[in-house]
Amino acid sequence: MSVTHIALYSNDLERTRAFYMKYFNAKSNEKYVNAKGFSSYFLSFDSGARLEIMAHELLEYREPKDHVNGIHHIAFSVGSRENVITLTNQIVQDGYPLLSAPRETGDGYFESCISDPNGIRIEITE
Structure with a gap:
């Protein structure tokens, strides 16, 4: 499946x-x-x-909220820490919101979070 x-x-x-x-x-x-x-x-x-x-x-637009039922985020693996940083910088320079800068999380992932055009949280991971 x-x-x-x-x-x-x-x-x-x-x-x-x-x-x-x-x-x-x-x-x-x-x-x-x-x-x-x-x-x-x-x-x-x-x-x-x-x-x-x-x-x-x-369709009626609603502001996204962090703690509701439904999809919270979509994660994309980009292969390396350097790629996480580079892609995050490019997306932010193009005007999309940075939700969290590239960092190592408590559970050992290296990631950043940005927002897509609809306010959906996108995690960029190594």
Whole structure:
């Protein structure tokens, strides 16, 4: 058994697609649109993981909160501490919020946390 993909709603589908393609080397399919106001892209990553980003014309934006039921973060491994630092700096320089600078965590991971265009926490790990 395996997880085939995770799906997220976005209030800016094109910006979200561009974010994951630029920083995490995602490959995208063609946009799917239906008559009910729904649209989506499937993003595929080198590891085989997939992320479906979805939008709906009736979607209401809500500020993300840290302690609620649901997805808390998505983690991407970039292979080294140097890559964590480099990618984090690039994303922050491009105007995305830094949630925590690159550091070693209490459980031994080297990571940083940034926010994607929807306010979803992204962990960048070595």
